[in-house]
Amino acid sequence: MKLRFYNTLTQKKEEFEPIEKGRAGMYSCGPTVYNFAHIGNLRTYIFNDLLRRVILENGIKLDHVMNITDVGHLTSDADEGEDKMLAGAKRENKSVWEIAKFYEESFFNDISLLNIQKPEILCRATDHIDDMINMEKKIEDNGCAYFAGGNLYFDTSKIDDYGKLARLKVEDLQYGARTEIDENKRNNSDFVLWFTKSKFGDQDMKWDSPWGTGYPGWHIECCAMSSRYLGEQFDIHTGGIDHIPVHHTNEIAQAEAAIGKKPWVKYWLHGEFLVMDKGKMSKSSGEFLTLKLLVDKGYDPLAFRFLCLGAHYRKQLMFSWEAMEGASQGYKNLKNRISELMKNEQSYDGDKKRSYYLERFSGFINDDLNIPQALALLNDMIKDNKLGSKEKLDITKHFDQVFGLKLLEKEETDIPEDVLALADKREKARGEKNYTLSDKYRDMIREKGFEIRDSKDGQTIEKL
RNA sequence: GGCGGCGUAGCCAAGUGGUAAGGCAGCGGUCUGCAAAAUCGCUAUCAUCGGUUCAAAUCCGGUCGCCGCCUCCA
Numbered sequence: 001m002k003l004r005f006y007n008t009l010t011q012k013k014e015e016f017e018p019i020e021k022g023r024a025g026m027y028s029c030g031p032t033v034y035n036f037a038h039i040g041n042l043r044t045y046i047f048n049d050l051l052r053r054v055i056l057e058n059g060i061k062l063d064h065v066m067n068i069t070d071v072g073h074l075t076s077d078a079d080e081g082e083d084k085m086l087a088g089a090k091r092e093n094k095s096v097w098e099i100a101k102f103y104e105e106s107f108f109n110d111i112s113l114l115n116i117q118k119p120e121i122l123c124r125a126t127d128h129i130d131d132m133i134n135m136e137k138k139i140e141d142n143g144c145a146y147f148a149g150g151n152l153y154f155d156t157s158k159i160d161d162y163g164k165l166a167r168l169k170v171e172d173l174q175y176g177a178r179t180e181i182d183e184n185k186r187n188n189s190d191f192v193l194w195f196t197k198s199k200f201g202d203q204d205m206k207w208d209s210p211w212g213t214g215y216p217g218w219h220i221e222c223c224a225m226s227s228r229y230l231g232e233q234f235d236i237h238t239g240g241i242d243h244i245p246v247h248h249t250n251e252i253a254q255a256e257a258a259i260g261k262k263p264w265v266k267y268w269l270h271g272e273f274l275v276m277d278k279g280k281m282s283k284s285s286g287e288f289l290t291l292k293l294l295v296d297k298g299y300d301p302l303a304f305r306f307l308c309l310g311a312h313y314r315k316q317l318m319f320s321w322e323a324m325e326g327a328s329q330g331y332k333n334l335k336n337r338i339s340e341l342m343k344n345e346q347s348y349d350g351d352k353k354r355s356y357y358l359e360r361f362s363g364f365i366n367d368d369l370n371i372p373q374a375l376a377l378l379n380d381m382i383k384d385n386k387l388g389s390k391e392k393l394d395i396t397k398h399f400d401q402v403f404g405l406k407l408l409e410k411e412e413t414d415i416p417e418d419v420l421a422l423a424d425k426r427e428k429a430r431g432e433k434n435y436t437l438s439d440k441y442r443d444m445i446r447e448k449g450f451e452i453r454d455s456k457d458g459q460t461i462e463k464l
Numbered sequence: 465g466g467c468g469g470c471g472u473a474g475c476c477a478a479g480u481g482g483u484a485a486g487g488c489a490g491c492g493g494u495c496u497g498c499a500a501a502a503u504c505g506c507u508a509u510c511a512u513c514g515g516u517u518c519a520a521a522u523c524c525g526g527u528c529g530c531c532g533c534c535u536c537c538a
Contacts, residue, residue, distance in 0.1 A: 029519030326488035376486035
């Protein structure tokens with residue numbers, strides 16, 4: 001099955017044909033490190049990770065770049081609102097640089113817990129200010145920028161297909177619906193390339209530029225960094241669905257204005273939101289769920305990954321504690337079944353089922369990442385009595401290179417001495433058929449968070 | 465106002481023209497001293513109305529409800 005993706009740009013599923021055969025260049029919009037990532041953000045990074053793994057599964061070499069946005073960005077172009085980094089710094093009484101470092105580390109910790117592979121290249125915006133300035137110079141040279149009110153703006157009227165990604169009809173947009181309108185703009189859809197006029201005079205993060213001391217607009221960093229690491233034109237750009245109308249629209253406008261070629265990026269893939277019953281999760285509205293909270297409630301981070309794998313990346317996923325509990329149980333059960341297979345490895349495959357499952361799997365994942373169906377296939381495969389446990393484990397291992405659920409890993413949990421002692425007593429009592437006593441010990445063990453499971457070969461102790 | 469999308473069992477969800485995947489929960493059986501774990505089996509006509517078609521959850525139109533975006537957002 002050929003690899004196909006849904007391309008936001010064409011609104012169709014398309015066969016993936018990289019610019020260079022056998023090699024893909026991919027850029028993913030990363031986090032702004034001014035606060036913890038919430039589980040909605042993390043869903044998008046899980047989507048990126050699945051995309052990575054599916055590309056690699058197809059034997060394609062991958063250059064994956066992700067940015068870390070550590071430059072403060074205002075909530076609007078009109079010098080209104082707060083600088084997010086600065087707000088974070090004030091909130092925690094730290095410097096903006098400390099804030100960036102702290103939340104960057106927190107982000108890396110989260111993605112590691114979720115078994116998200118690190119991109120080949122991770123790059124910080126503040127390390128690439130020169131690249132941004134250079135690209136902005138090109139945009140200015142190509143006549144697509146103007147200077148007004150102390151800021152350098154991008155002139156969207158110079159782009160005949162502005163808004164093509166989101167199919168924006170510029171005249172129908174309601175500007176100023178939620179933010180102040182910037183009087184310096186020639187067109188409502190114009191945006192800032194470089195700020196010099198900021199109401200934050202004591203700003204730590206500022207750099208010299210041909211337009212004066214200041215800092216870059218938001219959209220330019222992705223263009224500049226992707227261009228540095230992947231070349232002027234490349235294959236795939238990903239991000240959350242919210243980036244389509246503004247961030248990615250403006251990236252395309254800038255990049256194509258700077259390089260003078262189209263298309264800048266061939267395939268655009270966007271991950272849908274994780275939503276709560278009251279709508280999406282948002283950092284600015286205060287309340288949001290972090291991975292740490294899930295862990296504190298006793299959930300395995302990979303159970304959250306499992307939850308995300310159960311829904312297609314282009315569909316909203318409804319998060320609730322009930323759904324989380326279901327995913328947690330489902331993940332535990334799945335691992336239990338697999339560890340059961342490991343106890344008794346038998347090899348047989350009468351009906352060539354192995355190749356059947358591998359083909360079906362590749363069909364699902366290559367069809368625009370249909371991970372939910374691939375996961376259903378795994379369940380079917382494990383239950384298939386035409387296949388030996390050895391084959392099942394083999395296939396599971398193969399599938400798990402894409403799922404990333406650590407299905408074959410058994411976590412080593414140390415069983416405390418007192419639990420071991422109780423287990424011995426329980427086994428002894430049970431041997432003597434003193435079931436009242438042995439059940440009492442079993443209850444005591446359960447209260448300590450461990451569970452006794454009996455089998456032909458005697459009892460085992462599992463952590464609850 | 466414009467744009468994008470959704471409504472499938474108690475819950476999370478796949479399926480987008482050929483007669484409803486999978487998981488969780490629940491119920492019943494096997495196993496077990498009893499449990500647990502494992503295992504087998506059972507449980508929906510797809511918001512609603514109308515149309516197209518031999519055939520629709522899937523296509524078209526209406527209605528109701530919901531969500532996202534329109535310069536902070538994953």
